[in-house]
Structures are given as C-alpha cells and as structure tokens.
Amino acid sequence: MLRVWGRTNSSNVMKVLWLLDELGLAVERIDAGGAFGRTGTAEYRAMNPLGLVPTLEDDGFALFESNAILRYLCNAHAPGNSFYPAEPRARGTVDAWLDFQQTALNRPQSVVFAGLVRTPPEQRDNEAISAGVTEAGRIWGILDTRLESRPFIAGDGLTLADIAFGVHAHRWFVMPIARPDSPHLHAWYERLLARPAYRRHAAVTPS
Ligand SMILES: N[C@@H](CCC(=O)N[C@@H](CS)C(=O)NCC(=O)O)C(=O)O
Structure with a gap:
C-alpha cells in the first residue's frame, strides 16, 4: 500500500494526492508537517532529510521532493501513462x-x-x-x-x-x-x- 506523509493544505502534498486520484491508486495518508509535526523525528528525517512534506513510502522505499514523487508514481505504478510520456x-x-x-x-x-x-x-x-x-x-x-x-x-x-x-x-x-x-x-x-x-x-x- 502506498503511504503519503503530509497535510492536505500543502501545495506539494496536493500534487501527489491529485495524481494518485487521477491514476486511481489507493493510498494511506498520514497528517504531517505544520501543526501536525511528526517531521522532526530521526525516522522521518531518514526518509526526508529536510523534514518537509510530502514523503512517499512504497513498500519499504521512501521518496521526498514532490516532483520526483510524481515521476516515480508514473514510472512505477502507471508505466505508459500519458501524464509522463516515455518519448x-x-x-x-x-x-x-x-x-x-x-x-x-x-x-x-x-x-x-x-x-x-x-x-x-x-x-x-x-x-x-x-x-x-x-x-x-x-x-x-x-x-x-x-x-x-x-x-x-x-x-x-x-x-x-x-x-x-x-x-x-x-x-x-x-x-x-x-x-x-x-x-x-x-x-x-x-x-x-x-x-x-x-x-x-x-x-x-x-x-
Ligand atoms: N521541494 C520540496 C518542498 C517541500 C516543502 O517545502 N514542503 C512544505 C509544505 S508545501 C513543508 O514541508 N513545510 C513545512 C511543514 O509543513 O512543516 C517538494 O517539492 O517536495
């Protein structure tokens, strides 16, 4: 199951949630960042060194940087999708x-x-x-x-x-x-x- 760490009012989290929704991919979301905190722990920093949101977890693999996450989701979970063309x-x-x-x-x-x-x-x-x-x-x-x-x-x-x-x-x-x-x-x-x-x-x- 894909997991996204991040509060829904963050523009960078919105990107990821919007793409997941367009692709019809199920996700577990955990509120993090801003008033929710959770981004200062050593465990979180190991996934996202600046302690920012979003972070994506995919079966033991963690990724930060929203635009990298968008690319990864298309490459790993929707290959051939026109949102990120291969040509x-x-x-x-x-x-x-x-x-x-x-x-x-x-x-x-x-x-x-x-x-x-x-x-x-x-x-x-x-x-x-x-x-x-x-x-x-x-x-x-x-x-x-x-x-x-x-x-x-x-x-x-x-x-x-x-x-x-x-x-x-x-x-x-x-x-x-x-x-x-x-x-x-x-x-x-x-x-x-x-x-x-x-x-x-x-x-x-x-x-
Ligand atoms: N370049 C990063 C920027 C991430 C970023 O600045 N996230 C903001 C929210 S949009 C953040 O984590 N702010 C601190 C917080 O929410 O605690 C990305 O695109 O993911």
Whole structure:
C-alpha cells in the first residue's frame, strides 16, 4: 500500500494526492508537517532529510521532493501513462516545466501565499508580498503565452507539468491580489476545474 506523509493544505502534498486520484491508486495518508509535526523525528528525517512534506513510502522505499514523487508514481505504478510520456522529447518537455515550476514560480508564489493566507495583517511584509505578486505574475505570464496555442502545458493532454503548476493556479486565482490579465491561463485553469480530482485536492479554500 502506498503511504503519503503530509497535510492536505500543502501545495506539494496536493500534487501527489491529485495524481494518485487521477491514476486511481489507493493510498494511506498520514497528517504531517505544520501543526501536525511528526517531521522532526530521526525516522522521518531518514526518509526526508529536510523534514518537509510530502514523503512517499512504497513498500519499504521512501521518496521526498514532490516532483520526483510524481515521476516515480508514473514510472512505477502507471508505466505508459500519458501524464509522463516515455518519448524523449515529450518527456523532456514535461521535465522542463516541472523544473521551471520549482525554480521560478515556487519562491515568489510562496511569499504571496504565506503573506496573505498564513500571516495576520499586522505582521505582513507588504513590500515583499507586492514584489512576489509582480514576479509570480511574470512567471504566470510565461504560462499564459505557452497556453495560447495548446490546451495543456505540454500539449493536448494533462501531464505532470499541469499538476505541478495547477495546485498553485487555484491559489493564484482566488487570492485577493491584482493579477495581470491572462486569458489563456484562466481558460486552462477552468479546464483543470472540470476535473473532479483537481477539485477534490487542489481547488480548495487556501489555508
Ligand atoms: N521541494 C520540496 C518542498 C517541500 C516543502 O517545502 N514542503 C512544505 C509544505 S508545501 C513543508 O514541508 N513545510 C513545512 C511543514 O509543513 O512543516 C517538494 O517539492 O517536495
């Protein structure tokens, strides 16, 4: 039985739960991280050295880093699935966007999310939040251009790239911020909203 450690309001945990749901794979989930703790023990650190969530356990094998977990789940439990295509160029494209999510979007989007959703107004660093909105908006703008000529990030169908960005897209569209106009990005977000698994795990009230 697959086991996921992580609280459901973590974007990186959402990615994994959304993919598992899309693939119809059963999972046992253990609340961990944030107020749940459990991530500081030596046993947990042996699975996830930074003590972050998510962690995946699969029959004695443990894996950290959400995007690595997405790839592993497709490789090990859904080989041939189009979410992570085998053809080298198609796979390379998905990998590039997965890396781009982690390296370009994550930081500015986290500043905005943590600032507006998890910090009381009197303690907010409004300058940092505003700079985060500008930078995250620039990255989402790149996605908007990308999605002008294709329904999903890597082409015609949903892939891991959409999952990695999709968990952040809902937050982006529901947070009280001044977003740049992005019609193609918004149309893609609506395509995600049509998927029950996305609504179950990612399109939830930010907390
Ligand atoms: N690059 C890591 C980042 C993991 C991460 O930052 N997780 C956050 C939640 S989204 C976390 O563990 N925060 C501390 C906690 O929940 O205790 C990944 O993609 O898995």
